[in-house]
Amino acid sequence: MQLSVRKAQPDGPYGTRRLLPFKINRRKLTETLTAYTFLAPYLFVLIVFTLIAIVTALTLSFFYVDFGFTAPIFYGFRNYLNIWYDLTHDGDFAVGLRNCVEYTIGVVTLQTILALFLALLLNQRVRGRSFFRTIFYLPAMTSSVAISLIFYWLYQPQGGINYVLSLLHIQGPAWLENPSTALPAIMLLNIWTTAPTFMLMYLAALQDIPSTLYEAARVDGANSWQMLWKITVPLLRPTTFAVVALGSIGAFQMFDQAFVMEGASGAPLRSTLTAAMVIYDTAFQKSLMGLACAQAFVLFIIIFAVTLLQKRYIDVNIQY
Amino acid sequence: MSTIGGLARAEKAPLPAVAISLRRRPPLPVQPGRILLYIVLIGYGLFSLAPFLFAFSSSFKTYAQVLSWPPSLLPSPATLDNYRFILSGSQLFPRYILNSIIYAGAVTILNVLLASMAGYAFGRMEFPGKNLFYLLTLAVLMIPTQLILIPKFLVAYTLGLTDNYGGLIVPAMVTPTSVFLMTQFLKTLPRELEEAALIDGCSRFRAFWQIIFPLVRPAVTVVALLSFQGAWNEFLWPLIVMSHQENYTLTVGLAFFKGNYVTQYNLVLAGAMISIAPLVIIFFIFQRYFIQGLATSGLAGR
Numbered sequence: 063m064q065l066s067v068r069k070a071q072p073d074g075p076y077g078t079r080r081l082l083p084f085k086i087n088r089r090k091l092t093e094t095l096t097a098y099t100f101l102a103p104y105l106f107v108l109i110v111f112t113l114i115a116i117v118t119a120l121t122l123s124f125f126y127v128d129f130g131f132t133a134p135i136f137y138g139f140r141n142y143l144n145i146w147y148d149l150t151h152d153g154d155f156a157v158g159l160r161n162c163v164e165y166t167i168g169v170v171t172l173q174t175i176l177a178l179f180l181a182l183l184l185n186q187r188v189r190g191r192s193f194f195r196t197i198f199y200l201p202a203m204t205s206s207v208a209i210s211l212i213f214y215w216l217y218q219p220q221g222g223i224n225y226v227l228s229l230l231h232i233q234g235p236a237w238l239e240n241p242s243t244a245l246p247a248i249m250l251l252n253i254w255t256t257a258p259t260f261m262l263m264y265l266a267a268l269q270d271i272p273s274t275l276y277e278a279a280r281v282d283g284a285n286s287w288q289m290l291w292k293i294t295v296p297l298l299r300p301t302t303f304a305v306v307a308l309g310s311i312g313a314f315q316m317f318d319q320a321f322v323m324e325g326a327s328g329a330p331l332r333s334t335l336t337a338a339m340v341i342y343d344t345a346f347q348k349s350l351m352g353l354a355c356a357q358a359f360v361l362f363i364i365i366f367a368v369t370l371l372q373k374r375y376i377d378v379n380i381q382y
Numbered sequence: 383m384s385t386i387g388g389l390a391r392a393e394k395a396p397l398p399a400v401a402i403s404l405r406r407r408p409p410l411p412v413q414p415g416r417i418l419l420y421i422v423l424i425g426y427g428l429f430s431l432a433p434f435l436f437a438f439s440s441s442f443k444t445y446a447q448v449l450s451w452p453p454s455l456l457p458s459p460a461t462l463d464n465y466r467f468i469l470s471g472s473q474l475f476p477r478y479i480l481n482s483i484i485y486a487g488a489v490t491i492l493n494v495l496l497a498s499m500a501g502y503a504f505g506r507m508e509f510p511g512k513n514l515f516y517l518l519t520l521a522v523l524m525i526p527t528q529l530i531l532i533p534k535f536l537v538a539y540t541l542g543l544t545d546n547y548g549g550l551i552v553p554a555m556v557t558p559t560s561v562f563l564m565t566q567f568l569k570t571l572p573r574e575l576e577e578a579a580l581i582d583g584c585s586r587f588r589a590f591w592q593i594i595f596p597l598v599r600p601a602v603t604v605v606a607l608l609s610f611q612g613a614w615n616e617f618l619w620p621l622i623v624m625s626h627q628e629n630y631t632l633t634v635g636l637a638f639f640k641g642n643y644v645t646q647y648n649l650v651l652a653g654a655m656i657s658i659a660p661l662v663i664i665f666f667i668f669q670r671y672f673i674q675g676l677a678t679s680g681l682a683g684r
Contacts, residue, residue, distance in 0.1 A: 090509075096586040097509040104500035104556045105515065110541075111534050111553045112522050118533035129536075183423060196669045197427045200434065203665050203672065205615035207633040208654040211640055212437045215647045220451050222436055228452075258430075262673060315528045318617045322637050338528050338618075345532045346622060354532050362529040369524075 119355045127351035134352070141356035155357055158328070158337040159364070161245060165336070166313040166368075168249045173257040174305050178298070180257065181264030182290075195265075202258040210322035213251045214238070217323075238323060241333040248319050248334060256312065260305040267301040268294070303377035307369050314365050317342065337361045434658070441465070441651040448648040464652035477628050478635035479656065485550045485620070485631055486613040493609040494602050496556035501564025501601075502590050506573070516565070519558045527618075535622055549623040550631070554613060560605045567601035568594070603671045607664065611672075614661060632657050 098105070123141055125134040148155045180198060184191055201209065216222040217237040224234030237247040271294065279289050295302075317338040320328060326343060328335025341361070345354035436455070440448055441464055443457040468475045503509070504516050534553060535544070543549035575597070576589040620631040630638070636653050643649050665672060 093507060093586070094509040097503040097507045097512070100499040100503040100507075100586075100590070101515070103496045104561055107553060107556050108515075108518065108522065108558065110537060112525070112530060112558075113518070115530040115533035115537055116525070118536065119530055122533065122536075180426065183419060183426075186419060188419065188423065192670075194423050194427055195673065196666070198430050199669070199673065200430055200662070200665070203611060204434075204658050204661060205617070205633055207615075207617050207636050208657040209433075211636060211650050211654040212433050214640070215437070215440075215651060216433060218647075220449070220453075222433075222453060225451075225453050254430075311524070311526055315526055322617075322640065325641075341528060341531070342618075342622075345535075351532055351536065358529050358532060362526055365526050 122352050123356035123359050125352045129349045129351050141353045154340045157332045158335045158340040162314050162337045166310050169252050169313045170309040173253045176257040177260035178264050180261040185268045199258045201255045206318040207322050210319045214323045217247050241331045244333045271297050307372050310368055437651050441655045443648050445648050464648045468652055478630055478632045482632040486610050488551045489554045489613040490606050490610045492555040493560045494606050497560035497564045498598055500561045501568045504565040505568030519561055522558045544623050545625045563605055564601055607668055607672055
C-alpha cells in the first residue's frame with residue numbers, strides 16, 4: 063500500500079525524486095557563487111582596507127613600529143603608558159584632545175541649533191524653498207581646503223570679517239594669531255559649513271511628523287511656541303541623536319581646517335592642535351606608527367563613549 | 383509639507399470660502415511674520431554666499447588691491463594674471479588638476495559600477511553570509527576614519543599602492559556609503575523584473591547588466607555625485623599616500639601652495655576658485671539629486 067502511494071507522487075521532469083535535493087543545492091551553490099562574484103570587489107576593499115586595518119591598528123598599538131627601518135618590536139603596554147605620561151604632563155596629545163573636546167562642544171551645540179532653526183524656517187510655506195535650500199547648502203559641498211583658504215584670508219587682521227566688524231565700530235582681533243580666538247574662529251567656520259547638511263536631515267524628519275498631531279494640539283488651544291517644544295522637538299529626538307552623534311564624530315576628527323589655516327603644529331601656541339593632527343605627526347613625521355595607532359585607538363574609545371552617552375540621553379523613545 | 387508654521391498661521395489666516403483641504407490654502411496675505419521670515423532667509427542666504435562671491439571677485443584683484451584697506455568689493459582693474467600665473471608652467475597646478483580629475487573620475491565610475499553590483503547581491507539575491515556582510519557595511523559607516531588611517535596606509539604600502547594613482551583609487555573604488563545607497567534602492571525595485579528572464583535560463587550577470595542596471599539611474603546619479611564630491615574634496619588620504627609633488631591632488635597642492643605664497647591672497651584665492659568651480663557647476667545642475675541622496679543616506683557629515 064505505502065509503496066504504491068509513494069510511486070503515485072509526481073516526479074521531477076529530469077528523473078527520480080532523489081535527484082531533487084541535489085538540484086536545489088546546486089542552484090543554491092551557483093547563486094551563492096554568483097553573489098560573491100558580484101560582491102568580490104567590495105568585499106576586497108572592505109576586508110583589506112577596513113577590517114584587516116582595524117585588527118592591524120589594534121595589534122600595532124602594542125608594538126614599536128619604526129616605519130621602514132627595523133622590524134616591529136613587541137612593546138606591551140608601553141605605547142599606552144607613553145600616552146598616559148603625555149596626558150598627565152600636558153603633552154601634545156593631551157592638548158590635542160582638550161582642544162577637540164572644546165571644539166566639539168562648541169561646534170556640535172551651535173550647529174545643531176542652527177540646523178534645526180534653518181530647517182524650521184524652510185519647513186514653513188515659503189516661496190522658493192528649494193532655491194534657499196540650495197544656497198544654504200553651498201558651503202557644505204565645497205572642499206574643506208578651499209573653504210579654509212578663503213577664511214584664512216577673511217580672518218586676517220585687515221580682512222573681510224574685521225572690515226564688517228569695523229562698520230559696526232568693533233575692533234576685530236587678529237583672529238588666527240591670537241591663541242584665544244584661533245580655535246573659536248575655526249569653530250565658526252565649521253559651523254557654517256556643516257550646519258546645512260544637518261539642516262537637510264532635520265527637514266526630512268520634520269516632513270515625517272504627522273500633521274494630525276498639530277491639528278489636535280491646535281484644537282486643544284496650544285500656540286505655535288508650545289507646539290514647537292511639546293511636539294516638534296520631542297519627536298525629533300532620534301534625528302537630533304543622529305545629528306549630534308555624526309556631528310561629534312566629525313568634529314572630534316577635525317584636521318583639514320586647522321592644518322591648512324594654522325599649519326601642522328597647531329599654531330598659535332598649540333591652540334589649534336587637534337588629536338588627529340597629533341596622530342598624523344606621530345605617524346608620518348616622527349615615524350612612530352605603533353604609538354600613533356595607540357593614540358588613534360584612544361581617540362576611537364573616546365568617540366565611542368561619547369556616542370553611547372548621547373544615545374543614552376538623547377535617543378529616548380517618545381510615546382504619544 | 384508645511385506643518386507647524388502652516389498650522390500656526392492658519393489661526394490668523396481668513397478661512398477659505400470653499401471647503402478645500404487644509405493643505406491647499408490660497409496665497410497668504412502679507413503679514414509681518416512672513417516678511418521677517420523672508421528677511422531671515424535672504425539674510426542667511428547672503429551669509430552663505432558672501433564669502434564665495436567676495437573671494438571670487440578678489441581672485442581677479444592685483445596683489446596691491448587685495449591688501450588694500452578698506453577692501454573693495456569689485457576688482458578695479460580686473461586682471462586674469464592670478465589665474466595665468468597659477469595655470470602657467472611655473473606651477474604644478476595643471477598637473478594637480480589632472481590628478482584630481484583622474485582620481486575623482488575613476489572613483490566615480492568604479493563606485494557606480496562596483497556598488498551597483500554589490501547592491502544587486504545584497505538587495506536581490508539570497509546567499510549565506512549576506513546578513514553578516516551587510517551588517518558589517520552598516521557598522522563600518524560609523525567608524526571614525528582616524529582609527530584605520532595608519533594601518534590603511536601600511537596595507538597600501540605593502541600592496542605597492544603609495545605615491546601612485548592606485549593608492550588613491552583602490553581603497554575608495556567602492557565605499558560602504560555607495561553600497562548602502564545602492565542596496566536600499568535596488569531593494570525597492572519589484573522582484574518580477576528579472577524573475578521571468580531568470581526562469582528562461584538567463585544568467586544572473588545578464589539579468590543584472592541588461593535588465594537591472596539600466597533601471598538604477600536615480601541611484602547611479604546620487605552615488606556618482608557623492609563619490610565625485612568625496613574624492614574631489616578629500617585631503618588627508620592624498621596627503622598621506624602621495625609623496626612626490628607631481629602626484630598631489632588639487633586639495634593637497636593648494637594647501638602647500640598656500641604655504642609658499644602666504645600673503646599673496648590674490649593667488650591663493652584664485653587657486654581656491656579653481657578647486658571650487660567644477661563642484662559648484664555640478665552642484666547647481668544636479669542639486670536635486672544631491673539633496674535627495676543626503677536625505678536618504680543621512681551620512682554626509684564626513
